[in-house]
Amino acid sequence: MSLAKRIIPCLDVDNGRVVKGVKFVDIRDAGDPVENARRYNLEGADELTFLDITASSDDRDTMVHVVEDVAREVFIPLTVGGGIRELADIRRMLNAGADKVSINTAAVFNPEFVAAAADKFGSQCIVVAVDAKRVSAEDEPGRWEIFTHGGRKPTGIDTLEWVQKMDAYGAGEILLTSMDRDGTKIGFDNELTRQVSEVVRVPVIASGGVGNLQHLADGILQGKADAVLAASIFHFGEYRISEAKAFMRARGIEVRDD
Amino acid sequence: MQTIAVVDYGMGNLRSVVNALQVVADDRDQVILTSDPAQVLQADRVVFPGQGAAGDCMRAIDEYGLRESITVAAQQRPFLGICMGLQVLIEHSEENQGTACLGIFKGQVKYFGDGHKDQSGVKLKVPHMGWNRVTQTQSHPLWHSIADDSRFYFVHSYYLEVETPDLLAGVTDYGFSFTSAIARDNLFALQCHPEKSADAGLQLLRNFVNWDGRP
Structure with a gap:
């Protein structure tokens, strides 16, 4: 690799x-x-x-x-x-x-928009952003639903079905945010990320919940994500990107650092 | 003072290619974005980018009447193909149920495949998207000051298979080793995006704008 x-x-x-x-x-x-x-x-x-x-x-x-x-x-x-x-x-x-542009709500209300966009501009520039929230109980197998409006409005759409549909419609990449984890700093929902990453052909970016460097590594190693996205840990100067890369490399993750 | 033409046939974000060339070119150089076949033929050097599907690219090249000027420029002056601008130089692509391309080089463009895996059986995502290493298979002026195995940014689902090994200028591993750069005479072409590949990419573009067109 x-x-x-x-x-x-x-x-x-x-x-x-x-x-x-x-x-x-x-x-x-x-x-x-x-x-x-x-x-x-x-x-x-x-x-x-x-x-x-x-x-x-x-x-x-x-x-x-x-x-x-x-x-x-x-x-x-x-x-x-x-x-x-x-x-x-x-x-x-x-x-x-x-x-690339990332399409979120517009994809949920009009999935054909994703197909039209991929057709017009190429899948390489179409990222579909997916906001998912766990709806199954703790002791049940994971089931996540797509939410809109910052996690407030349920859509009834199953996340795993949705991401496969978006893949088929021409999404070049999936930006997956766990609405349960977003802003919590307790780490990605790695079970969700792994299941999504396994059912789609395209790369998956994990998002939502990063509080430290271990969380980034976990997103890759446990969540099987292709990329990790974070905001606050970098914004507030808690960690530098270079530190994150050194941390990941030390855990056997291939990163660009040359 | 020279003119560097970036061929615009409506396929993809060419702004970054122009921006990056402007950063590395001399202040007196002119970087022009053009769909005009005459301007392509008159330019001192030509950059041929491209994104999207092979069928659309070939259709657009013909709609703009650019086929001949691209083919001539590719044989006559410093010429840099990027991404689809590499793939459509070949005879044939599997994309869009088979697309006849410009046929400047013998070879095929193939799909990575839905069941693409690495040697240990781990699923590989398609498109091949992100930063991967380019191993330089020949010394070339365009590799000047770029470390062997430097990482470049890729995004593509199809890859090139050339028939003549002496065309190879760089290879990249994604499940198997594929052609990521080719070179012949005045032409150099890459699968990756130098305009999105930070320092290594800018160095390659700098090498290109200063290249005399000899291998």
Whole structure:
């Protein structure tokens, strides 16, 4: 095996500014997306994901400029998520310099959108973001349902069936977030991740719950994820990407560190 | 002062290719994104990127009337193929129930397969996506200052199988060893994306913009 497992920092962007980044000590402007991207790139991030959390769709243009600015000087893959609802949204982000877009709610309400997007732009740039929540009891075999609206609204859709459908519809990658774990810092839902990774052909990015470096390694070793995504442990300067890679390498995980 | 043409036939994110070339090129160089066959023929060097499916790529090349100028440029001046810009140089791709390609080189483009596994039987994901090593199989000006086995960013489900081993410039392991770079005379082409491969990728592009087109 020589394909490296990827570490992907995720940056939340609100109105063109990175939020959560306030505790960074040694960069000039903690909220500047380009500064953050530059720093993560230097630390060895394998990709960057920007999540546009801007509430108003009138401000979407701001995100386009963010992507343009980052793509001008950071030469690793860039994924943009949040508010991707139409083919025109995808085209705008790709033209700005994004390599992939992540589709979440729009896929749930209209699965054909994923097929149309993959057909139009190629599967390589279509990431389907899946928010899953465990609905089975502790002593039952795991069953997870797709939720929307930040984990508040159930859809009745079974996660394992859903990811296979998205794979068949042309998703190039699955970004899997455990809504039970998101924000908890107790680690990924590795059982969920492993089951998803086993039923799809495409790479799976584990997300939701990372609190320390062991959690990242567990996502790969137990969850069988192809990549791990984290926000807060990197944002607040608790760990550097380079430390995460050294930690994973010491546990026999192949990472890009050369 | 030179003109570097990036061929735009509507397939994929070319902004990053242009951005990266602008970073490594001389300030006086002109990097142009063009669909115009005449501009492709007039440029001092040509970058031929591409993403998406082989059938769509070939259709787009013909719709833009670019087949001849790409073929001529590929034989006459420093020419860099990237990703689909490598695959469609070959005779034939398995993609889209079989697609006839430009046929500049003999060979086939094949699917990794749904049951793709590594030597120990572990399932390998398709597309092959992420940072993998490129082993340099010949010394070449485009590998200048790039360590052997450096990692580059890949994203593809199909791979190249060339008939003439002397074309090989780099190989990569994903379940088996496949062709990740080819070189002949003034042409160099890669399966991976140098414009997304951080320092190693920028160095390769820097080597390309300074290359005299001789192996």
